[in-house]
Amino acid sequence: MTQATITMSDLRKRYGTTDVVAGMTLSIGPGVTGLLGPNGAGKTTLMRMLATVLAPTSGDLRLLGLDPADRDERTEMRRRLGYMPQEPGFHRHFTAFEFVDYIAILKEMTDTRERHRDVRRVLELVGLGDVAGQRIRKLSGGMRRRVALAQALLGDPELLVLDEPSAALDPEQRMRFRELASGLGQERIVLVSTHQTEDVAALCQRVIVMHDGRAVFDDTPAQLSALAHGRVWIADQRDPRAQLWWRTAEGHHRHVGDPPPAAQLVEPTIEDGYLLLVGPQAADARVAA
Amino acid sequence: MSTTSITPPPAAAQDAGARQPRPAAMRWALARVEGRRLLMHPLFMLAMVGAAILALGSGNGWKANVGGGADLMDLAGWGFVPASPVIFLVACLAASRARRDAAQDFHRPQPLAPRLRTQAALLSLGWAGLAAAALTAVATVAIAGSDLLLVVDAGRYRLQPWELAQGPLYVVTIAAFGVLAGTWTSHAYPAVIGALILFLPPAPWLSWIVLGDGVPAAFDVSQAGASVGWHLVGLTGLAVLAAAGALARHDRRARIALLAVAGLGATIAGLALGLPPGGVLT
Secondary structure (H helix, E strand, C coil): CCCCCEEEEEEEEEECCEEEEEEEEEEECCEEEEEECCCCCCHHHHHHHHCCCCCCCEEEEEECCECCCCHHHHHHHHHCEEEECCCCCCCCCCEHHHHHHHHHHHCCCCCHHHHHHHHHHHHHHCCCHHHCCCEHHHCCHHHHHHHHHHHHHCCCCCEEEEECCCCCCCHHHHHHHHHHHHHHCCCCEEEEECCCHHHHHHHCCEEEEEECCEEEEEECHHHHHHCCCCCEEEECCCCCCCCEEEECCCCCEEEECCCCCCCEECCCCHHHHHHHHHCHHHHHHHHHC | CCCCCCCCCCHHHHCHHHCCCCHHHHHHHHHHHHHHHHHHCHHHHHHHHHHHHHHHHHHHCCCCCHHHHHHHHHHCCHHHCCCHHHHHHHHHHHHCHHHHCCCHHHHCCCCCCHHHHHHHHHHCHHHHHHHHHHHHHHHHHHHHCCCCEEEECCEEEECCHHHHHHHHHHHHHHHHHHHHHHHHCCCCHHHHHHHHHHHCCCCCCHHHHHHCCHHHHCCCCCCCCCCHHHHHHHHHHHHHHHHHHHHCCCCCCHHHHHHHHHHHHHHHHHHHHHCCCCCCCC
């Protein structure tokens, strides 16, 4: 029986002289795990390695107990994997049904009747049943994202690697996605890369923050919020000592950083904790450390 | 997205991890899809309509049918020549689709081996060959009648099935070169340029590819078809050579090299033995 986990040890991916993923050591089990990080942090590179699209430069990687460096084990792994790429190209002349059906064949589903049934199921699941016959070039950006999500769900995979699945979705569709992903995460490993801290708060049991190719945080969303406990305050005027600030809709200035004495502290969010971890001054602090 | 709870997948999907891979079944499933897309491609349909008009045009005075020779040439394959750049292009576009559309991230993490995809692309050319065979059959019956007797100045000439096989085989060969080009390129424009250079007259090799030494002989019906057998061998060799080149993209096993050698041998044999002594390719 295979181990239902992802394990990686000192995993690296190097392009030229740059380590895009610079020694990740993690173990991820069933449930929804969020991967946060700024642009260029190495999230997509890591996701592509987990999806067996990219080979690591060095380090050890096991997916569901299988070694993707071994050809046979990689093929077996791919049978149990669903991957939604970040910005894929589509076969724009295909209809949504034809495209997902094509991917289903590549997933080794050869029985036409069973395959079509599963294609209809996943298209219904992402709310595209009504537009299954429309060509992809005529679908909106959000609908295309859902086509990409649908193909990842084919065959009910044990491991789902979803790279920015809620990007380009409208608020209602994001809610639907959360409902879908949380249901899937009850029995499977669902790894979600996102910029949406609200999605992480609503969906993930665990959050990993990446920066410069490394994991700089690995805990629960509540703990990520707690990083900013006592470090978020509001004031009527902008405080120059704050690392970050913005003007709220109520006309106050919301600050993140080291508060002055007697500051009016407020409850932090995941975003506050995240900004403290990866914001510009946080980077300076890490270099100094 | 659906508001309903997550529905269980079909039994076959649930057994995904336990499925035994069946390469032949996967190859055919993909070949059926690719074949259907090839036949339904607007450019391919246009090419077939063009070939039909060319073949059937003599009855309407659309072509100079000197001594019945043009009919014979068209039915023996020449009728597909104007369509060949398009056939090449459509096959090339299909084979390069994943890279042209930047959709590799959908394809790469799938268990189906890339070599099976190339094999399926080559198998799908059978649909193009069948379409060409059907068109040839209809044109033959329309022009020569069901007894396959062609009336020419020199008398009556009975068409041989081997002669009629040249056209469909030519279509498959051209398409195989399209798959070869598409397997190794990522853009459409080299295919367009290549198609025009390779398959539009007056390319010097075009005559032999289409009709072997039957081109000059077509006007002397007593010699027509004399070396059709060797021409078919040569055409098959070319198709096999192109297929081996395409397969080599993802499959470096010795059997592919053997396939290439066999294709090259058949091509050389067809070329050498299909030509009359001192024959020329014009």
